[in-house]
Amino acid sequence: xxxxxxxxxxxxxxxKGAAALAVFALLTLxxxxxxxxxxxxxxxxxxxxxxxTLGGKIMCYAIVAVAMDLIWGYAGIxxxxxxxxxxxxxxxxxxYLMRQIGRDGSYQSDLPDFMVFLDWKALPWYWSxxxxxxxxxxxxLVVPALLAFLFGYFAFRSRIKGVYFSIITQxxxxxxxxxxxxxxxxxxxxxxxxxxxxxxxxxxxxxxxRVTLFALSxxxxxxxxxxxxxxxxxxxxxxxxxVRDAESRVMFIGYNPLWYKLAIWTLSAMLCAVAGALxxxxxxxxxxxxxxxxxxIEIAIWVAVGGRATLIGAVIGAVIVNxxxxxxxVAFPEYWLFFLGFLFIAVTLWLPDGVVGLxxxxxxxxxxxxxxxxxxxxxxxx
Numbered sequence: 001x002x003x004x005x006x007x008x009x010x011x012x013x014x015x016k017g018a019a020a021l022a023v024f025a026l027l028t029l030x031x032x033x034x035x036x037x038x039x040x041x042x043x044x045x046x047x048x049x050x051x052x053t054l055g056g057k058i059m060c061y062a063i064v065a066v067a068m069d070l071i072w073g074y075a076g077i078x079x080x081x082x083x084x085x086x087x088x089x090x091x092x093x094x095x096y097l098m099r100q101i102g103r104d105g106s107y108q109s110d111l112p113d114f115m116v117f118l119d120w121k122a123l124p125w126y127w128s129x130x131x132x133x134x135x136x137x138x139x140x141l142v143v144p145a146l147l148a149f150l151f152g153y154f155a156f157r158s159r160i161k162g163v164y165f166s167i168i169t170q171x172x173x174x175x176x177x178x179x180x181x182x183x184x185x186x187x188x189x190x191x192x193x194x195x196x197x198x199x200x201x202x203x204x205x206x207x208x209x210r211v212t213l214f215a216l217s218x219x220x221x222x223x224x225x226x227x228x229x230x231x232x233x234x235x236x237x238x239x240x241x242x243v244r245d246a247e248s249r250v251m252f253i254g255y256n257p258l259w260y261k262l263a264i265w266t267l268s269a270m271l272c273a274v275a276g277a278l279x280x281x282x283x284x285x286x287x288x289x290x291x292x293x294x295x296x297i298e299i300a301i302w303v304a305v306g307g308r309a310t311l312i313g314a315v316i317g318a319v320i321v322n323x324x325x326x327x328x329x330v331a332f333p334e335y336w337l338f339f340l341g342f343l344f345i346a347v348t349l350w351l352p353d354g355v356v357g358l359x360x361x362x363x364x365x366x367x368x369x370x371x372x373x374x375x376x377x378x379x380x381x382x
Contacts, residue, residue, distance in 0.1 A: 008230065009226050009229075009230050012226070012229045012230040012233045012234075013226060013229050013230075017229065021222050021225070021226065024218070024222065025218070025222060028055075028059075028214070028215065028218035029215050029218060029219070032047055032052070032055070032211075032214070033211045033214070033215060035047040036048075036049075036052055036207065036210075036211055037207055037208070037211060049207075049210065052210050052211065052214050053210065053214075053282055053283070054326060055214060055217075056210075056213055056214040056217045056278070056279075056282045057279060057282055057283055057322075058318065058319055058322045058323070059214075059217040059218055059220075059221045060217055060275040060276070060278050060279040060282070061275070061279075061302070061318045061322055062221055062314070062315040062318040062319065063217075063220055063221050063224050063271055063272075063274070063275035063278075064082065064086055064271070064272050064275045064299055064302075064318070065299065065302040065303055065306070065314035065315060065317060065318040066221075066224050066225060066228055066271070066311055066314045066315060067082070067224070067267075067268040067269075067271035067272050067275070068082055068268065068299050068300065068302070068303050068314065069228070069303050069308060069309065069310070069311055069313070069314035070228055070231070070232070070264055070267070070268050070271075070311075071264055071265055071268045072300070072303060072308060073303065073308035073309030073310070073311075073314075074232050074237060074240050074241060074244065074264070074309055075240045075241075075243060075244050075260075075261055075264050075265075076161075076243070076244030076245075077161070077165065077261060077264075077265060078162075078165070078166045078300065079165075079166065079169045079265075079268075079296070079300075080166045080167075080169050080170045080173075080293065080296050080297055080300060081169030081170055081171075081172045081173035081293075081296050082169075082173075082268070082269070082272055082296050082299050083173050083290060083291050083292065083293075083295040083296035083299065084147075084172060084173040084176045084177075084291050084296070085144040085147070085148060085268075085269040085270075085272035085273050085276070086272045086273065086275060086276040086279070086290060086295075087176070087180075087276060087286065087288070087290040087291045088143055088144045088147070088176075088273055088276065089140045089144055089272065089273025089274060089275065089276030089277040090276035090277060090279060090280040090286040090290060091180070091187060091192075091193070091276075091286055092136060092139035092140045092143055092144075092273070092277065093136050093137075093139075093140055093276070093277035093280055093281070094192070094193035094196075094280050094286045095127060095130040095136065095139070095193070096130055096131065096132070096133060096135075096136035097193065097196040097197075097199070097204070097280065097281060098112045098130075098193050098196070099112075099127075099130050099131040100131070100196070100197060100198050100199065101113075101195065101196065101197045101198075102197075104197050105195065106195075111123065112188075112193075113195070114188045114189070114191065114193075115186070118183055120186075124186045126186070127186065133199075133200055136277075137277075140273050140274060140276075140277040141270055141273065141274070143273075144269045144270060144272065144273035145266050145269060145270045145273075147269070148265055148266045148268075148269030148270075149262065149266050151172060152261070152262045152265040152266060153258075153262055155168065156257070156258050156261045156262055156265075157258055161247075169296070170293050170296070173291050173292075173293055173296050174291075174293055176291050177288045177289075177291035177292055177293075178288075180192075180287075180288040180291065181288045188287065190287065190288065191287060192285060192286050192287025192288060192289075193280075193285065193286050193287070194284060194285040194286075194287075195284075196280075196281060196284055199281060204281055204284075210282075213278065213281055213282050214282075216278060217278050217282070220274060220275070220278060221315070224271055225311055225312070225315070228311050229311060231264075232309075232311070236260070236263075239255060239260050240260055240261075240264060242255075243255075243257045243260055243261060276290075298321070298340070301317070301321060301340065301343070301344050301347075302314060302317040302318040302321050302322075303317055303354075304317065304344065304347050304348070304354060305317035305320055305321055305343065305344075305347050305351075305354055305355060306318070306320070306354045306355055306356060307353050307354025307355055307356030307357050308353075308354065310354070310356045310357075312356065313354050313355065313356035313357075316354075316355055316356065317354060317355065320355070321340070321343070324339065324343075325340075
């Protein structure tokens with residue numbers, strides 16, 4: 001009899017992992033929403049709008065970090081262009097959000113404001129159906145997956161890997177950024193999409209919608225962690241690890257690494273796109289800057305800081321770096337990039353296994369320092 005999927009996920013997570021997810025779910029799906037909606041704003045226990053938005057944004061980044069860890073930590077594929085999949089998901093859902101503005105825009109037109117400003121007379125063909133929520137969800141999943149599949153197929157079939165693969169992913173995201181910067185492409189040019197009003201008829205700035213987006217981000221992060229853990233502990237994950245460590249030997253024993261690498265690469269792109277779709281309505285803007293090569297490099301830094309091939313390390317790295325970014329860009333904006341560079345150098349030199357690796361070493365050291373208890377004599381203590 002086939003084991004139910006939920007039981008297989010539980011076995012993959014283990015008791016501690018399942019308990020941690022349960023606590024996280026209680027915190028993000030029950031406690032934080034209640035403190036935001038039910039507690040008066042002047043109360044010490046009230047969770048502010050800023051905290052909800054920042055938390056939702058960081059959870060979206062954490063999803064991207066886990067997606068990166070799946071390909072880099074477990075498959076040995078270092079992508080420096082994952083920002084393009086994140087942005088494509090944001091643009092796909094942003095098209096729907098722009099259509100939901102309706103005649104509430106500055107020009108009171110059925111066209112998005114940027115199209116009226118650029119003297120467009122009608123929506124381009126690829127905007128057809130963009131006023132449908134279901135079609136937007138389909139675009140979020142299909143467009144990045146299709147790009148990732150085609151790009152990955154030709155790259156992996158050509159046996160491109162290592163630094164060469166990283167370079168061409170950088171070229172991909174840079175080319176996409178330049179394309180979306182152009183006004184004639186119909187994606188808002190340099191300004192991108194902004195001034196969103198509603199989702200499914202509900203105000204995007206209402207406390208209820210803000211909490212809903214926060215909760216959806218938390219659910220997606222938990223689902224991504226559970227799926228990632230299930231995959232890496234399965235036979236599929238063991239083959240991926242073998243491909244990472246000795247691809248030629250894997251081919252010699254009869255496996256085709258192409259399809260394993262392509263599967264995890266495409267899945268990783270789709271996870272990034274979903275994160276982008278959740279990110280855009282929470283921050284209220286999407287523009288080509290999200291595709292910048294620097295953003296994609298930063299994703300890799302999150303994983304390196306937290307610890308590769310740990311999944312939870314990717315989440316920790318994303319949280320640490322983005323909380324630091326929120327602080328430094330306000331308190332010391334001119335020093336943020338210096339801090340980020342120092343952090344990456346420090347991790348490379350002194351924490352090659354990231355924060356999670358450091359924690360494991362400290363635990364092992366603490367265990368080694370505790371002397372074992374002396375055995376009791378056969379007759380017991382006298």
